[in-house]
Amino acid sequence: YDVLRENNKIAHENYHLLKEHNIRSIDFMGSIGAGKTALIIKLAEKLRAKGLRVCAIAGDVTGDDDFTRMEVSGLDAVNCNTEHECHLDANIIKKTLSKIDLDKYDILFIENVGNLVCPADFPLGTDYRVVVISTTEGDDMVRKHHDIFTHSDIAILNKIDIASAVDVDPEIIANDYNKLTGGLKNIYKCSVKKDEGINEILAALKL
Amino acid sequence: YDVLRENNKIAHENYHLLKEHNIRSIDFMGSIGAGKTALIIKLAEKLRAKGLRVCAIAGDVTGDDDFTRMEVSGLDAVNCNTEHECHLDANIIKKTLSKIDLDKYDILFIENVGNLVCPADFPLGTDYRVVVISTTEGDDMVRKHHDIFTHSDIAILNKIDIASAVDVDPEIIANDYNKLTGGLKNIYKCSVKKDEGINEILAALKL
Numbered sequence: 576y577d578v579l580r581e582n583n584k585i586a587h588e589n590y591h592l593l594k595e596h597n598i599r600s601i602d603f604m605g606s607i608g609a610g611k612t613a614l615i616i617k618l619a620e621k622l623r624a625k626g627l628r629v630c631a632i633a634g635d636v637t638g639d640d641d642f643t644r645m646e647v648s649g650l651d652a653v654n655c656n657t658e659h660e661c662h663l664d665a666n667i668i669k670k671t672l673s674k675i676d677l678d679k680y681d682i683l684f685i686e687n688v689g690n691l692v693c694p695a696d697f698p699l700g701t702d703y704r705v706v707v708i709s710t711t712e713g714d715d716m717v718r719k720h721h722d723i724f725t726h727s728d729i730a731i732l733n734k735i736d737i738a739s740a741v742d743v744d745p746e747i748i749a750n751d752y753n754k755l756t757g758g759l760k761n762i763y764k765c766s767v768k769k770d771e772g773i774n775e776i777l778a779a780l781k782l
Numbered sequence: 783y784d785v786l787r788e789n790n791k792i793a794h795e796n797y798h799l800l801k802e803h804n805i806r807s808i809d810f811m812g813s814i815g816a817g818k819t820a821l822i823i824k825l826a827e828k829l830r831a832k833g834l835r836v837c838a839i840a841g842d843v844t845g846d847d848d849f850t851r852m853e854v855s856g857l858d859a860v861n862c863n864t865e866h867e868c869h870l871d872a873n874i875i876k877k878t879l880s881k882i883d884l885d886k887y888d889i890l891f892i893e894n895v896g897n898l899v900c901p902a903d904f905p906l907g908t909d910y911r912v913v914v915i916s917t918t919e920g921d922d923m924v925r926k927h928h929d930i931f932t933h934s935d936i937a938i939l940n941k942i943d944i945a946s947a948v949d950v951d952p953e954i955i956a957n958d959y960n961k962l963t964g965g966l967k968n969i970y971k972c973s974v975k976k977d978e979g980i981n982e983i984l985a986a987l988k989l
C-alpha cells in the first residue's frame with residue numbers, strides 16, 4: 576500500500592530532524608474527548624517547572640480550540656488542521672515542523688486527531704506513540720481497537736475519578752490491555768483533573 | 783470522487799429495499815463511547831413495549847461486544863465488522879441486509895463505528911442520520927466536527943447526568959449546534975442511564 580510506505584519514509588525524515596535538534600517527541604493518539612489536550616497541558620506544566628522547554632502541535636480536523644487552550648496555559652503551540660482526514664500523517668507534521676524553531680525546545684508533544692482507528696497506520700516519526708482513552712467511553716475500548724494498542728508504546732486510562740459514574744471497572748480495561756500486549760506494555764491509570772498518576776506517566780515516557 | 787458517488791448509488795438501493803419492506807431505519811453515528819449502544823437498546827425496549835418489531839446492525843471495527851449487549855437485552859441484532867475502515871459504508875450495509883429477514887421487522891437501527899469524521903461522507907440509505915455525542919467528551923465536539931453535524935438530521939447529547947463531573951455546560955454545546963445549523967435542526971439532551979429525554983428522541987425520529 577504506497578500511501579503507508581510513503582508515510583513511513585517521511586516519518587523517518589521527521590525522526591532524524593528531531594534527533595538533530597535533540598528533541599524528545601511524543602505522539603498522543605486516542606479517543607475523541609479522552610483528555611489528550613488536558614493531559615498535554617498538565618505534562619507541559621510539570622516539565623516547564625523542571626526547566627525544560629516544551630512545544631506542542633495541536634492536531635484537529637478543524638478549528639483552533641485545543642491550540643488556544645494550550646497557548647492560554649503557557650504552552651507554546653502550533654495549530655495543525657487536517658480539514659478532512661481523521662488522522663495526522665507524517666507529511667502534515669513535516670510541514671508543521673518547518674514552522675517551528677526547533678533549537679528553542681527540548682520536548683515536542685503532538686496531539687493527534689481523536690480516533691482509535693486510522694492513526695495506528697500513520698506513524699509521525701516521534702520517539703513514543705501513546706494512546707489515551709478514558710473510563711467514560713466504556714470498558715470495551717481495548718477489545719474493539721487492537722491495532723492502535725499494538726502499534727503504540729504505552730496506553731493511558733484517564734478520568735479514573737469518575738469511573739463509577741459510568742459503571743466502569745478500570746481493572747477490566749487493564750486486563751484486556753495486558754492480554755492484548757502479552758504483558759509487554761503498560762497501561763497507566765490517571766486523573767488529569769485530580770492530578771493523580773501524572774508523575775508515573777512522565778517516568779514512563781522518560782521525561 | 784468515485785468512491786463517494788458509488789456509495790451514494792448503493793445507499794439509494796438500500797433505501798428502496800427498506801421501503802419495499804415498510805421498514806423505518808436510523809443510522810446512529812457518533813463519538814467513541816458516547817452511548818450509541820446504550821441508547822439503541824433503550825429505544826428498542828420502548829418500541830417493543832409498543833408492539834413494534836425492531837432489529838439492529840451492530841457496526842464496529844472488530845469484536846462483537848455491542849452485538850452481544852444488544853442480543854442480551856432482547857434486541858435481535860446482526861454483527862457487522864469493518865476490520866479496517868473507521869466507518870460503515872452502504873456496500874457493507876447492503877451485504878448485511880441480505881442476512882436479515884426484512885419482513886419480520888418494522889424498525890432497523892444501525893450503529894455506526896464511533897468516529898465524528900468519516901461517517902459524514904458515507905450515507906447508508908436510512909431515513910434518518912443521527913449523531914450521538916456525550917458531555918464527557920468536552921464542550922467542543924460541535925465546533926470541531928462541522929461536517930457530521932451538517933450531514934445529519936438530529937443530534938443527541940447524552941450523559942447529561944454527569945456533565946458537572948467533567949465541567950461541561952450542555953448549553954454551550956446546544957448553542958454551538960444551533961449556530962452551525964442555523965436553528966433548523968434540533969439537539970436533544972438526554973441521559974440513557976437515568977432514562978431522561980428518551981421519549982423526546984422517539985418523537986423526533988417519528989417512532
Ligand SMILES: Nc1nc2c(ncn2[C@@H]2O[C@H](COP(=O)(O)OP(=O)(O)OP(=O)(O)O)[C@@H](O)[C@H]2O)c(=O)[nH]1
Nearest residue numbers: 607608609610611612613689734766767768919920
Ligand atoms: N472528570 C474528569 N474530567 C476530565 C479529566 N480529563 C479531562 N476531563 C474532561 O474531559 C473533557 C475532554 O477533555 P479534552 O482535554 O478536551 O480531551 P481531548 O482528548 O483533547 O478531546 P479532543 O481533542 O476533542 O478529541 C473536558 O471536559 C475535560 O474537562 C479527568 O481526569 N477527570
Ligand SMILES: Nc1nc2c(ncn2[C@@H]2O[C@H](COP(=O)(O)OP(=O)(O)OP(=O)(O)O)[C@@H](O)[C@H]2O)c(=O)[nH]1
Nearest residue numbers: 712713814815816817818819820896941973974975
Ligand atoms: N453516566 C452515564 N453513563 C452512560 C450513559 N450512557 C452510556 N453510559 C456509559 O458510557 C459508556 C459507553 O456506552 P456505550 O453504550 O458502550 O457507548 P457507544 O457509543 O456504543 O460506544 P462504542 O460503540 O464503543 O463507540 C458505558 O460505560 C455506559 O455505561 C448515561 O446516560 N450516563
Ligand SMILES: [Mg+2]
Nearest residue numbers: 611612641686
Ligand atoms: Mg484535544
Ligand SMILES: [Mg+2]
Nearest residue numbers: 818819848893
Ligand atoms: Mg457501541
Ligand SMILES: [Zn+2]
Nearest residue numbers: 661692693868
Ligand atoms: Zn480514518
Ligand SMILES: [Zn+2]
Nearest residue numbers: 661868899900
Ligand atoms: Zn475515517
